[in-house]
Amino acid sequence: MPNLHRGRHPLWTTAPARLLHSPGWLVLVLLAASLLVASVVAPALFRTSARTAALDARIETAAAEPAPGASADLRASWVGGVLPTPGEALVLERLDALPGFGPPVLGAAGAAQERRLRAVVRVGGTSTGAALFTHDGVVEALGGDEDDRGVWLPTEIAEELGVEPGDRVRVGLESVSATSAATRYAGARLAGTYDPAPGSVLPAAVADRPGSEDWVLPLDPGRPGSASPLVVAGRATFARLARAVDEEPLYAVDLAADPALDPDLAANAVAALQELAVEAFDDSTELARATQRAVPIGTRLELASGLPDIVDEATEAASSAEQQVGPYATAGQVLAAALLLTAWVLVGRSRRREEALAAGLGVHPAATGALTLLELLPVALLAVPLGTAAALLAIDVAGPPADLGPGDLTAGDRGLALLGSALVLLLPGLVAVLAALRAEVGGRGRLGARVRAVPWGLLVLVATAVVLVGVLSTDPARRGGSPLTTVLPLLVAASSAAVVVRLAGLVRVPGARPGRPRWLAGRRSAGAGAGGANAGGAADRGQQALTAVLAVTLGLFAYALTVHRGLVEGADDKVAALVGAPTVTSFEDDLRGTGRRAVLPPVEGSTLVWRQRATLPPVFGAQQLLTIDPLTFGDVADWGSTGTLAPGRDLLDRLEDPAADGVPVLLAGDTERDVGDRGTLEVNEEISLPYIVVGVLPAFPGSEAGTGDAAVVPSSRAVFPRLPGYLDPRDPLSVDGTGPFTAEVWSQAGSEELRDRLRAIGLVPDDVVTTAGAAVGEGLLSASWAAQYVVVLGLVVLLLALASALALGLRLADRDAVSDVLLARMGWRPRQLAAARTWEVVRAVLTAAVATLVTTGAMVLGPSLVDQVASVLPVSRPRVGVAEVLAVVALGVAMVLASAGVGLVRARGRSSAEVLRGNG
Incomplete structure (x- = not known):
């Protein structure tokens, strides 16, 4: 027996470079290993990307909301007193220490004035309304110094009082009635004057600063909703004057959210923010005691920020996205592992004779496994960077919109990459050991030992039936998180492949002329199908297995495409049903009493929708009533993508039926x-209108924006004339009516463009809702990310399919190595030999295409596995379009070309089977 010691035997020294002698197998194994690493790393990267993108999207949406404290920025405030200098310094220090926020910027305004007490600036016997104001950076912008003890007045007020810089003025609170508090003044030097910005009380020098529209300004009690003219002072001067006149100022410290805020930093910021908020109301803490020392009355530090809600909603969206992509991520890992195992099984089959010989010479199965690990070590080392780069590229191209790079890889991501590398070593090593053990059991050194085949096809069919029963018995709302959902598409594809491949072996293609490549391919296929001599039973099984693999990958590629379309279009439908149009602005009752303007579009490219509550007796409960203008509604509304909402557009004309005995309505939800039913519509629970149903729909634009089971959609031109004046939005009497309709303007324009158009005609919207904002708020953003991840899975399956075609080409070349030598001696050219194998690949691809058709039909018509988010209604399910069909056809053509290229290269090369060479 030869000496097989590791340090001496060439098996151990040549193992790391062994695959270099088989470039085709090397490419296949390296591709499979890289995909396996990528499939392990990609879900973690997706999680990181989804968390970052969800946070960014929610921050952007919240920044557009007008409500104070809705954005990610922080406003800390206290009202009623001036903090001593040490206490103010402590507050600012604690705020500055908060993670995730920029430096604190302090501002304050007088807040004590009300109807009986007015903030004034006085010179001699003349006074005019003006209130104390300070804000970091304003004094410097006016040319002064923060430590200056003077004040700045608007130029107009200074001229009215007849003062110039350097003169003395008095600021304070002046009694308006005899019952109010005593008048108090404090003197100060006029340091300078300023010109306010047009339409603002702020100095023109600072009115355009970012965030200035949210600064705390003193309100004028004589003009509700307006600010008083400002007596600008530095921080210390403001505090001195406020204490002197018993002012009760409102202090506000603004901290902008860090532009580089990431999920971890945001979570830390929220935790620190909540801890500080608790501390501010805990009288045992130094912070709470400091605010209690405020003059003239103690106060509390209050914190207002939308960041906690933003983080919660972003976390929910990211978690939803992770849950949705879970099955697809697992499917990608299973497919990649299966390809690696298949590739190594095929490599082992190509080496069966030499490995049987090595076993006969005494190579132990454990040594076989060790040699395999040594051979795969360079592949694993290359697969880690290649797979990680592929995962980064895939998530960057098709994942959530977050800019990730190698520097963003966490320790966990690197650990997963190493795990994928370990799997690259262990899985084929296990296959090699098992194969060696089987060879030992079957007979040491027996080159032609018979191998007992496992009935995989029958086992797959049984497993598919069991899993299908489990899926059907699972609540549809919980199918997304079930492990059965993960494996069902794989099993359906495998079952379809097993059945179709078995039936395809019974089909013979007639008409091939003897001596032609197609004839040779038919003979070889017939011999393989019968387990003939040229192929043998093992060759038959190998070719059938690869054909099944082609069918599975092609079927899953088609399924991934249809799932992507279903998710995207289902989310589009949901957004359309939630919002109604790309941009919706609310005006409450501002458009009431405007006559025809209450029906006609206020600006070009828009339509008016009036909302109200309605009841449909005998059913109790309020439904939403959407009165629309059918003439303009159809061109403005969002009708989704799947066609579920489209029938509503075709029924708009029925709302204008003049012969209808009652108000024609559409019911959505x-x-x-049924169509033709009549009844009484109660508006605002006090006015009854007869109606007739002219259409029943599953959904309608905006139908899910309010409460109620069904939305009632009539024409405003049919409803308004039937209402009493105090409810009719066209009638001036309705301005003071109770329970009025509320107006919305729907438009195809963007939010900023629509605002500008409305402001140009004197309308200022109360609120603006966009489809993008609704997608964030309703968690639909995660559904779109899941759809993008399905694209990543589709790309993985695409590579798997091409790799399978490569494996088939290599397998056929190895199978026919000996016969090709003989045929070449008989006059067959390399192109003809390659063409014969190409025809076999065409047959395999056509077989896979039939199996794909069966798989896709079963998944499209079967139970929905896509609707993993309850909010995505109407139900999303796989959908087939022309683009999906063309993509599958293109993949089939690419598989044939790839395999044909392999066959041509191998046919032109010199085979190791060529052992007899005539004439030297």
Whole structure:
């Protein structure tokens, strides 16, 4: 027996470079290993990307909301007193220490004036309304110094009082009635004057600063909603004057959210923010005691920020996205591992004779496994960077919109990459050991030992039936998180492949002329199908297995495409049903009493929608009533992508039926009424209108924006004339009516463009809702990310399919190595030999295409596995379009070309089977 010691035997020294002698197998194994690493790393990167993108999207949406404290920025405030200098310094120090926020910027305004007490600036016997104001950076912008003890007045007020810089003025609170507090003044030097910005009380020098529209300004009690003219002072001067006149100022410290805020930093910021908020109301803490020392009355530090809600909603969206992509991520890992195992099984089959010989010479199965690990070590080392780079590229191209790079890889991501590398070593090593053990059991050194085949096809069919029963018995709302959902598409594809491949072996293609490549391919296929001599049973099984693999990958590629379309279009439908149009602005009752303007579009490219509550007796409960203008509604509303909402557009004309005995209405949602049903519509629970149903729909633009099972959609031109004046939005009497309709303007324009158009005609919207904002708020953003991840899975399956075609080409070349030598001696050219194998690949791809058709049909018509988020309604399910069909056809053509290229290269090369060379 030869000496097989590791340090001496060439098996151990040549193992790391062994695959270099088989470039085709090397490419296949390296591709499979890289995909396996990528499939392990990609879900973690997706998680990081989804968390970052969800946070960024929610911050952007919150920044557009007008409500104070809705954005990610922080406002800390206290009202009623001036803090001593040490206490103010402590507050600012604690705020500055908060993670995730910029430096604190302090501002304050007088807040004590009300109807009986007015803030004034006085010179001699003349006084005019003006209130104390300070803000970091304003005094410097006016040319002064923060430590200056003077004040700045608007130029107009200074001229009215007849003062110039350097003169003395008095600021304070002046009694308006005899019952109010005593008048108090404090003197100060006029340091300078300023010109306010047009339409603002702020100095023109600072009115354009970012965030200045949110500064705390003193309100004028004589003009509700307006600010008083400002007596600008430095921080110390403001505090001195406020204490002197018993002012009760409102202090506000603004901290902008860090532009580089990431999920971890945001979570830390929220935790620190909540801890500080608790501390501010705990009288045992130094912070609470400091605010209690405020003059003239103690106060509390209050914190207002939308960041906690933003983080919660972003976390929920990211978690939803992770849950949705879970099955697809697992499927990608299973497919990649299966490809690696398949590739190594095929490598082992190509080396069966030499490995049987090595076993006969005494190579132990454990040594076989060790040699395999040594051979795969360079592949694993290359697969780590290649797979990680592929995962980064895939998530960057098709994942959530977060800019990730190698520097963003966490220790966990690197650990997963190493795990994938370990799997690259262990899985084929296990296959090699098992194969060696089987060879030992079957007979040491027996080159032609018979191998007992496992009935994989039958096992797959049984497993598919069991899993399908489990899926059907699972609550549809919980199918997304079930492990059965993960494996069902794989099993359906495998079952379809097993059945179709078995039936394809019974089909013979007639008409091939003897001596042609197609004839040779038919003979070889017939011999393989019968387990003939040229192929043998093992060759038959190998070719059938690869054909099944082609069918599975092609079927899963088609399924991934249809799932992507279903998720995207389902989310589009949901957004359309939630919002109604790309941009919706609310005006409450501002458009009431405007006559025809209450019906006509206020600006070009818009339509008016009036909302109200309605009841449909005998059913109790308020439904939403959407009165629309059918003439302009159809061109403005969002009708989704799947066609579920489209029938509503075709029924708009029925709302204008002049012959209808009652108000024609469309019902959208859950209702038991049918077309032609009549009844009484109660508006605002006080006015009854007869109606007739002219259409019943599953959903309608904006139908899910309010409460109620069904939305009632009539024409405003049919409803308004039937209402009493105090409810009719066209009538001036409705301005003071109770329970009025509320107006919305729907438009195809963007939010800023629509605001500008409305402001140009004197309308200022109360609120603006966009489809993008609704997608964030309703968690639909995560559904779109899941759809993008499905694209990543589709790309992985695409590579798997091409790798399978490569493996088939290599397998056929190895199978026919000996016969090709003989045929070449008989006059067959390399192109003809390659063409014969190409025809076999075409047959395999056509077989896979039939199996793909069966798989896709079963998944499209079967139970929905896509609707993993309850909010995505109407139900999202796989959908087939022309683009999906063309993509699958293109993949089939690419698989044939790839395999044909392999066959041509191998046919032109010199085979190791060529052992007899005539004439030297």
